[in-house]
Amino acid sequence: MNAALSALREAWLAEEREAFSGWDFSHIADRIVEDSPPWDYLGMAQALMPSSASMLDVDTGGGERLLDLRDHWPAKVVASEGYPPNVAVARERLTPFGVEVVEMDANSPRYDGLSDNQFDLVINRHGAFNAAELTRILTRGGVFLTQQVHGLSTLDLLAHFAATSKFPDATYENATEKQRSAGLQITGGADWTGAFVVRDVGALVYYLKALPWLVPDFSVETHFVELLALQQWLEGGEQLVFGKRLYWLEARAT
Template sequence: MTTPRTFDELVAEAADAPVEGWDFSWFEGRATEERPPWGYARAMGERLARASAALDLQTGGGEVLASAAELPRLTVATEGWPPNVAKATALLHPRGAVVVASPEDAPPPFADGAFDLVTSRHPVRTHWAEIARVLRPGGTYFSQQVGPASAFEVVEYFLGPQPERTRSARHPDAARAAAVAAGLDVVQVRTARLRLEFHDVGAVVHFLRKVIWMVPGFTVEEYRDRLRGLHEQIGREGPFVAHSTRFLIEARKPAA
């Protein structure tokens, strides 16, 4: 019989694990998340195969873009975090894609009408007016985004109850309105609420170190008591269950 790993062992391992990129293989056997029904990576790949010039905003480590079977002749990705820029460059340059280091809050540094497809998976912020600017007439923006109150069971375990304005941020209705205000035609919006399970406290630590906006400034030292309590709760009750929210939005720039 395997001896259960101690709190200190689980936390120390998670605190030392690398967090760059959007590779979530570290969670295998330790956490599970239900996937959205629309299959973003597959649907993105289909659109990339039909595009002539594509831009992937906030690409992370480039893993999702690199999963496409075929990339357009002109493919550009932007990323703001230096470790991710290096990882994306190593992954995407062999595919002929260019990686541009650009802060996530900065407008994309490209000419008007440069791309017929702009994609983004889980952007921190969507610059709708700038997306409309860099799209060619008839071009498409295709994005999977984090929805309102996503994984807030985790957030509120550490931070306590959140105000309604925080819980309702990132709502798909607001994204739809912003797209229309930028002059884009919304083709589709789909939403999903997905089950998320953490099987040990180390998975929670790694999640909060990787998704840094969930509990801003998270450190093991500051939250050690809450983490120990969570470790004991999981031991008594089983996996810690949360629910992530996602929405898919596709918008098109009207043809000239």
């Protein structure tokens, strides 16, 4: 391996080793750029808070997005998180503000520790959820708001690494049907496709290590050839643009 390739490999390995916690991608800010959808999830969540006395943030990560809304929180705020390292981060960040952080798998058939009709508002950004449990824990008239990465998002990027979506059924249509089947009334939602632009391959290394379900067993060593092909495209003047899909959904307990 020549000196230039060795230097590139070492730079990518450094990105692979870079620490990641919570749901904080500030390390690669402006290095991977995504189109913004035509809705504002945080704005929609904020608008629902004044009419809510209690709120749950499901799969809060490290509490980053929840803290963005702190000036608008209702009287009682609970957050849940299922990934143990993130639970510790979320508790460190949120407990000083009076938020209870519950360790909970949002795919679980039963949300242990959460009471029936406990929350006027449940929010969820890019996390799992159980529609039947949402119906149980929401008050009558309570609202569930979620923004999700579509299960068929970035398929073109995954294909470059011979990977496929792990969640192909995670679609707007299926989520809507699950909510209806659980007894919730759909009050809003939309499906959207935009661009996901990778400006340097090192940032992509960091991104794929942070989201290990995208390309199973990803590493610089195992996927060096594929990474090098992307680097050559960039050096040849091509942009690395892939398709990103999101959807949002709002449902109300009746």
